[in-house]
Amino acid sequence: MAVLDILTLPDERLRRVAEPVTIFDEALRAFIADLEETRRSGPAAVGIAATQVDVLKRIVIVDVSGRKNTPNHGYLVLINPEIVHWEGYETAREGCLSVPDYTGNVIRATRIRLTANDPWGRPLELEMEGYEARAVQHEMDHLDGTLFVDRVVSRRTDLFRRKVYQKGGQPKGG
Amino acid sequence: MADWHMLTLVGADRPGIVAGVTQAIFAAGGSLGEASMIRLGGNFTIMLMAAVEGGEARLRDALAPVAADMDLRLHIDPVAGGLHQHLIPNVQVRVTGADRAGIVAEITGALAGVGFNILELDSDVAGDPRRPVYLMHIQGYSDQPIEALEAAVAPIRASGIAVDIAPVETLIG
Structure with missing residues (x-):
């Protein structure tokens, strides 16, 4: 196994869209082992995406099992993940291995249902919520070249958007 | 530089x-x-x-x-210091109440008393001009448990000011 170099902003390679994985072989699983070793080697990251190590494949790893009182599915390798349903939204602070020395508030869905493949190509269907759902959304963004800094909101903006989402239109008086 | x-x-x-x-x-x-x-x-x-x-x-x-x-x-x-000296907040305090003099002084005084370091504060006066409401959001760092902060603001809550204290956890992905 090896610890891979992590791309950091403003590296344009972080902005590329990753390709679906079509071959589920030993080379893929060896890369996943390297990706996980890379995640564990740095600051306490709960996830990592292949894009962050300059591999343009739709692969993310998430593991929030180390956080207290947090519903989770343990160590998760999600290949070709697709969110098929989401609901709710909440704001929380995020940082990123690819954006050192910066954190910001980001709105994410609170519950998601997703499909993916495991490292052997078998289909997965998962439902998750809260912190784990946030981590998966953060990592999946990387696969489309999006970073959390593209989604940062101020708390004032957040308050405005909440009203818009809840009412389905502009906030009204009275 | x-x-x-x-x-x-x-x-x-x-x-x-x-x-x-x-x-x-x-x-x-x-x-x-x-x-x-x-x-x-x-x-x-x-x-x-x-x-x-x-x-x-x-x-x-x-x-x-x-x-x-x-x-x-x-x-x-x-100014002394420079860039790359960010502190990451671990506590958020939201305050809402009928506007009156002293809300900020009381809340921040109570928090300072238990060593709370304010990193960001924004406040607003909203509501009907005849019955204004004061709203304040604080993010900061505390090495004390949430319970210690709750205890510090308890007397202010008793006076009718809503004070919500919650941990802020930063997800690193």
Whole structure:
């Protein structure tokens, strides 16, 4: 196994869209082992995406099992993940291995249902919520070249958007 | 790299203030650092880190025309420190209550008493002008448990001010 170099902003390679994985072989699983070793080697990251190590494949790893009182599915390798349903939204602070020395508030869905493949190509269907759902959304963004800094909101903006989402239109008086 | 200065600029809000100020600093060969800019009570307020060879005198010369043109009051201080010194907040405090004098002093006094370090604070007066409501959001760092902060603000809650204290956890992905 090896610890891979992590791309950091403003590296344009972080902005590329990753390709679906079509071959589920030993080379893929060896890369996943390297990706996980890379995640564990740095600051306490709960996830990592292949894009962050300059591999343009739709692969993310998430593991929030180390956080207290947090519903989770343990160590998760999600290949070709697709969110098929989401609901709710909440704001929380995020940082990123690819954006050192910066954190910001980001709105994410609170519950998601997703499909993916495991490292052997078998289909997965998962439902998750809260912190784990946030981590998966953060990592999946990387696969489309999006970073959390593209989604940062101020708390004032957040308050405005909440009203818009809840009412389905502009906030009204009275 | 020249030393950092903290610029404070305040004036009646109008379009073009940020562009005018930052273009003046750029034209003087200066660099910008962290900034906070917001409209408060119809005024536009700027707190801005800037560094330029020639220091305060050069900044003052560069900004004098735009300050005069846009009727901005300008204050400049040399500052220690610099970039890449972020602290990550671990506690959020939300305060809401009928507006009255002393809310901020009481809340922040109670928090300071248990060593709470405010990193960000914004507040607003909203509601019906005849029955104004004060709202305040604070993010900061505390090495005390949430229970200690709750205990510190308990007397203020008893006076009818809603104080919500919650941990802020930063997800690193």
